[in-house]
Amino acid sequence: MDVFLTSRIASDVLGGLTNGVIYGLVALSLVLVWRSTGILNFAQGAMPMLATYVGMVTFGHYFGYWICVVIAVLVGFLIGAGTERVLVRPLYGKPEINPVVVMVGFLTVLEAVAAAIWSSTPRSLTTPFSPIDFHLSGKPFALSAFSLYQIITAVVVMVAVAVLFRFTNLGLQLRASALAPEVSRLLGVRVNRMLTLGWTLSTGVGTITAILVASNFFTGLTPQVMDGIFAFGFIAAAVGGLDSPVGSIVAGIVMGIILQFVGDYVNSNAIILVALAILIVSLMARPNGVFSPVKTRRV
Amino acid sequence: MNRQRSPRGLSAAGIVIAVAVLSLLVTPSVRDGVALAILMMLTVTSALILLPSELRRARPVLTRAATSTMVVSVTLVATFFFSSTTDFNLATGAAMAVTLVGLSFLTGVSGQVSIGNGAFMGVGAFTMAIWSNHHATTPIAVTLLLSVVAGALVGFLLGLPATRLRGPYLAGMTLAFAVAFPAILTYFNSWTGGDGGLQLPNAANPPHWLNALFVHGTSSLTSSTLWLTDITIVAAGVAFFFMANLFSSRVGRAMRLVRDNEVAAELVGVNLNRTRVLAFVISSAYAALGGALWTFLNNSVTPATYSFALSIVILSVIVIGGIGTIPGALIGGLVYAYSTNVINWITNQTGLNPQGNFASQLNGIIFGGLLIVTMMLAPRGVAGVYYTLRRQRASKRGDVASPPKETYAEA
Numbered sequence: 010m011d012v013f014l015t016s017r018i019a020s021d022v023l024g025g026l027t028n029g030v031i032y033g034l035v036a037l038s039l040v041l042v043w044r045s046t047g048i049l050n051f052a053q054g055a056m057p058m059l060a061t062y063v064g065m066v067t068f069g070h071y072f073g074y075w076i077c078v079v080i081a082v083l084v085g086f087l088i089g090a091g092t093e094r095v096l097v098r099p100l101y102g103k104p105e106i107n108p109v110v111v112m113v114g115f116l117t118v119l120e121a122v123a124a125a126i127w128s129s130t131p132r133s134l135t136t137p138f139s140p141i142d143f144h145l146s147g148k149p150f151a152l153s154a155f156s157l158y159q160i161i162t163a164v165v166v167m168v169a170v171a172v173l174f175r176f177t178n179l180g181l182q183l184r185a186s187a188l189a190p191e192v193s194r195l196l197g198v199r200v201n202r203m204l205t206l207g208w209t210l211s212t213g214v215g216t217i218t219a220i221l222v223a224s225n226f227f228t229g230l231t232p233q234v235m236d237g238i239f240a241f242g243f244i245a246a247a248v249g250g251l252d253s254p255v256g257s258i259v260a261g262i263v264m265g266i267i268l269q270f271v272g273d274y275v276n277s278n279a280i281i282l283v284a285l286a287i288l289i290v291s292l293m294a295r296p297n298g299v300f301s302p303v304k305t306r307r308v
Numbered sequence: 309m310n311r312q313r314s315p316r317g318l319s320a321a322g323i324v325i326a327v328a329v330l331s332l333l334v335t336p337s338v339r340d341g342v343a344l345a346i347l348m349m350l351t352v353t354s355a356l357i358l359l360p361s362e363l364r365r366a367r368p369v370l371t372r373a374a375t376s377t378m379v380v381s382v383t384l385v386a387t388f389f390f391s392s393t394t395d396f397n398l399a400t401g402a403a404m405a406v407t408l409v410g411l412s413f414l415t416g417v418s419g420q421v422s423i424g425n426g427a428f429m430g431v432g433a434f435t436m437a438i439w440s441n442h443h444a445t446t447p448i449a450v451t452l453l454l455s456v457v458a459g460a461l462v463g464f465l466l467g468l469p470a471t472r473l474r475g476p477y478l479a480g481m482t483l484a485f486a487v488a489f490p491a492i493l494t495y496f497n498s499w500t501g502g503d504g505g506l507q508l509p510n511a512a513n514p515p516h517w518l519n520a521l522f523v524h525g526t527s528s529l530t531s532s533t534l535w536l537t538d539i540t541i542v543a544a545g546v547a548f549f550f551m552a553n554l555f556s557s558r559v560g561r562a563m564r565l566v567r568d569n570e571v572a573a574e575l576v577g578v579n580l581n582r583t584r585v586l587a588f589v590i591s592s593a594y595a596a597l598g599g600a601l602w603t604f605l606n607n608s609v610t611p612a613t614y615s616f617a618l619s620i621v622i623l624s625v626i627v628i629g630g631i632g633t634i635p636g637a638l639i640g641g642l643v644y645a646y647s648t649n650v651i652n653w654i655t656n657q658t659g660l661n662p663q664g665n666f667a668s669q670l671n672g673i674i675f676g677g678l679l680i681v682t683m684m685l686a687p688r689g690v691a692g693v694y695y696t697l698r699r700q701r702a703s704k705r706g707d708v709a710s711p712p713k714e715t716y717a718e719a
Contacts, residue, residue, distance in 0.1 A: 049476040051423070051483065099684060106421040107683055109479045110627055113423060114679030117620050121672025125665045236616060240487040243480045251477075278495035281488035288481060292469035 020151030021269045027156040029265020030163035034218040035235075035242025036249060036257035037167065038211040043251045044187045045207025048097065051112040053242070054235025055119035056092060057215035060085035061223050061230060062123050064216075065134050074137055082216050089212025093205045123232040131229035140226040159221050166217055167258055170210070174254075183207060237281075241268075244284050248291045250298020260299065372552045380545035387537050396605070397645040399537040402544035403601035405641025408626040409551045409634060410594025416632025417560050418587035419567035424466075424482030425595040425622045427489035430614030432459045432596025436603040437506035438499055444509045452543060452600050459596020460589050467588035478588070486619040493611045505610035508603070540601045547597055552634055554590070563587050617672075621647075624675040627682050630691025639690050647671070 013019055035053065042050045050056075064081020072080070096115060100108045138155040174180035185193040186203035194200050222238055223230035242261065249260030264287065271283045291299060383402075387395045407429055415421050422428075435458040439451050446454075466485055469477070493500045500506065554560050565573040566583050574580060603609045625644045630636025651670050652662075660667040686693050 049480055051479075096680070103687075104419065105476055106415060106419065106479075106631075107687060109421055109423075109476050110623065110631075111680050111683045113620060113623055114676045114683065117624070117672050117676030117679065119676075121669040121676060125669040125673070128665050236487055240484040244484055247477060247480060276495065278491045281484075281491045282495060285484060285488055288484065289466065289469050292477070292481075296469070 015145055015148040015150045017273070021273050022266055023151040023156070025266030025269030026262060027152075027159055027265070028269060029262035030160050031218060031222060031238060031261075032241045032245045032265050033258035033261030034163050034166060034214060034221075035238055036246035036261045037170065037254055038215040038218065039242060039246040040251055040254045040257050041170070041207055041211035041214065043246075044254075045183065045211075046093070046097065046101070046204050048100070048108045048112070049243075049251070050208075050211070051109065051239075052092070052116040052119060053211070053215055054219075054239035055116045055123075056088050056212050057085055057219035058230075058232060058235045059119050059123055060088055060212070060216040061219040062127050062232075065220065065223065065230065066127060066132060069134070074135065078217075078220055081220055082213050085212045085216030086209045089209040089215075090205050092212070093208035097208065098201075120232045127232070129231055129233075131231045131234075132223075133226060133229045134220075134224045136224045136226075138224075155224070155226070159225075162217065162221060166214055170214065170254070173210075179206075240281070241284060244288045247288060248299055250295075250300045253298055253300045256298055256300025368556065369553060372549055376545045376549040376552070380542055383541050384538055387534060387541070392534070395534060395537040397649075399540040399605050400602070401641040401645030402541050403598045403605060403641075404622075404625070404644045405598075405637045406544050406547045406601065407595045407598030407622060408629065408640045408644075409548060409637035410591040410598075411622065411626050412631055412633060412637045413551060413554065413594070414587050414591035417555065417563040417567065418584060420478050420584070420588065421476075421623075422482040422588070422591060423479050423619055423623060424484075424486035424489075425591070426614055426616070426619030427482075427486040428459050428463060428592045428595035429599030429602070429618065429622075430489055430493070430611070431462050431592075431599065432456065433599035433603040433609045433614065434493070434500055434506070435459070435596070436600035437501075437508060437609045440508050441506060448539065448604065452597065452604070455600035456593045456597045459599075460593040462596075463589045463592025464585065467585045467592070483619075486616045489614060489616075490611055493614075500611065503611060505608060505612075508607045536605050536607075540605050543597070543601055547594065548634070548637075551594070555634065559583075559586070621675060624679045626689075627687075628678055628689050630689030630694075632688065633691040633695075635694075636689050636691035647675075 038057075039050065039053055042048060042053065060081050063084045065077050068077050068080045092115070096111060097108065100111060136155060136158075138153070138158045140153050140155045142149040142151060142153045144150070172180075174184060182193070182198045183203050183206060185196075186198050186200040187207070190200045193203075218238075219235060222228060222234060228234060241264065245261035245264050246257040248264065249256035249258070251257070264284065267287070268280045268284060272280045275283075383398065387398065390398070407425055411422060411425050432455040435455040436451055439446065439454055466481060467478075469481065494502065562573065562578045563583050563586075565576070565578060566580055570580060573583075599614070602613070621644065625640035625647075626636060628643055629638070629640030651674065654674075655662050655667045655670060660670075682689055688695070
């Protein structure tokens with residue numbers, strides 16, 4: 010067993026899982042926004058990035074790690090809700106390129122503002138967890154206290170979102186207003202509030218993701234830190250289906266593992282090429298996502 | 309008709325005088341043949357522009373050819389007098405405008421949007437550089453065409469899934485491509501020259517036929533970089549001419565129908581998939597041409613130019629100029645060419661520390677902010693505002709309202 014756990018294959022699987030949960034979380038936050046408002050949020054990486062800067066850097070001078078995490082997530086909630094109210098609300102019912110363009114503009118502004126305030130120099134957040142791999146009978150295997158923290162946090166967030174949507178009254182209202190806004194409104198659901206809540210939740214999930222990414226000793230926090238992660242997260246969401254939370258999470262994890270193998274056995278620059286290839290092939294085969302039911306268009 | 313005659317006559321006289329003055333000024337610096345050619349071009353085109361509107365309506369292609377020739381020749385003549393900095397800015401803007409008109413076409417006629425056109429520019433730019441390094445003797449026009457083909461091929465590959473997709477998937481995919489592009493360049497670094505990029509082998513040597521047209525030594529054309537500017541502008545003019553025709557061609561109409569009503573398009577026999585992919589391929593090919601022209605203009609290419617940030621800037625300037633319109637692309641190209649100057653001016657005026665964090669990020673804040681504000685208040689940009697004002701004025705005068713220019717983004 011020890012031999013297997015320290016083998017190259019096992020370490021790729023574990024490393025891939027650690028990255029994959031991050032892609033899955035980004036994909037999940039994209040799906041939350043897509044399902045509630047039908048918008049692909051291109052600022053889904055940048056909004057949490059800003060929340061992380063505010064929470065972890067600005068408040069990091071005064072408080073410890075865990076208090077800062079709470080503050081950052083609260084700031085993320087605020088940014089999400091504010092964005093939906095101010096920027097997104099005027100865009101409902103407009104051609105689909107309008108929200109795309111506005112959110113790309115928002116992404117640019119957020120990254121520029123963050124770089125203007127905190128500079129582009131990477132900042133490392135001090136985490137309570139060591140990034141050094143555990144050892145089994147003298148050999149390292151690809152799991153550290155930090156990656157365990159990352160995986161467990163991600164799973165907890167995913168389960169929490171699932172519980173919220175499946176088993177609570179609020180979740181039912183959220184699903185109803187996404188599925189049939191008019192009917193929900195007639196039945197007394199405050200649909201507008203639910204849309205705001207969708208964005209709030211999504212940015213909250215995104216902020217936890219960004220904190221995990223930024224807490225990673227090897228990446229640190231920069232204004233552009235989420236650009237690449239967003240690309241992988243989008244690919245995961247598109248492969249798994251923008252309608253399907255479970256599908257996009259699974260796609261994210263599977264992709265993380267595949268890409269880890271590509272990076273290990275081929276070349277780290279080939280990773281994004283393979284990811285693009287996966288995206289193209291899977292979209293050709295299953296346009297609505299691997300895990301989404303095939304939709305028929307009614308004329 | 310009567311009412312319009314006098315301003316038309318006045319502008320005709322103005323153009324003829326301008327042509328005469330310009331050709332007198334240009335003649336000493338070039339051979340007679342060139343001066344004559346410029347003069348003829350200008351005269352022919354000004355004559356065509358002044359044709360009665362019935363004839364212009366009856367012969368749209370001819371009118372478009374005349375318009376492009378006139379704009380190009382006026383710009384060419386102007387480049388003789390501008391400083392080399394201005395020339396370089398104009399050519400940079402012209403190449404950017406080629407990219408922009410491709411994106412404008414994609415959005416305007418097929419309702420899709422690409423966030424990855426910076427990467428497609430990079431495809432063209434690097435194809436140009438790689439080919440020139442291996443086959444230095446290939447004529448410029450052929451190398452440019454090869455770059456366009458390369459851009460079209462990559463566009464086809466990425467556009468294939470677009471046949472089956474709806475919604476903003478294409479935007480997301482092009483974004484992923486733009487983010488991935490630097491890594492792709494590094495992956496092929498034996499071809500692309502890694503971080504340092506590539507130099508063109510025969511830098512700053514004008515081709516023989518161009519040398520033969522101009523007097524050696526006397527003209528600034530061969531001794532400086534003016535010929536680079538002028539070839540770029542001519543190429544941009546040709547590209548714009550084709551695009552103007554495409555906008556109102558059968559294919560263009562089919563694309564607009566696909567955008568507005570898929571079912572109707574299918575009923576009249578338009579192939580939805582082919583049309584969507586074609587729009588994307590054309591847009592990528594135009595972006596590649598813009599990038600190839602940049603490589604040609606700078607005699608070199610570096611991967612840092614074609615970062616994700618470039619793709620966002622491209623989207624910003626075309627939205628500001630007017631996405632879905634042709635004049636919007638020209639405005640966007642100018643905005644791009646002078647944005648650095650304007651931002652430096654703002655930095656100086658506001659007394660910001662030019663090395664400071666804020667000044668270095670001003671670019672992103674202004675472009676991103678303008679992107680949001682334009683989309684919220686005037687989604688068709690400067691060109692759209694102009695069309696709206698013109699229509700309002702026309703209807704106030706009681707004329708038959710000219711049909712509105714179609715664009716996808718709505719107010």
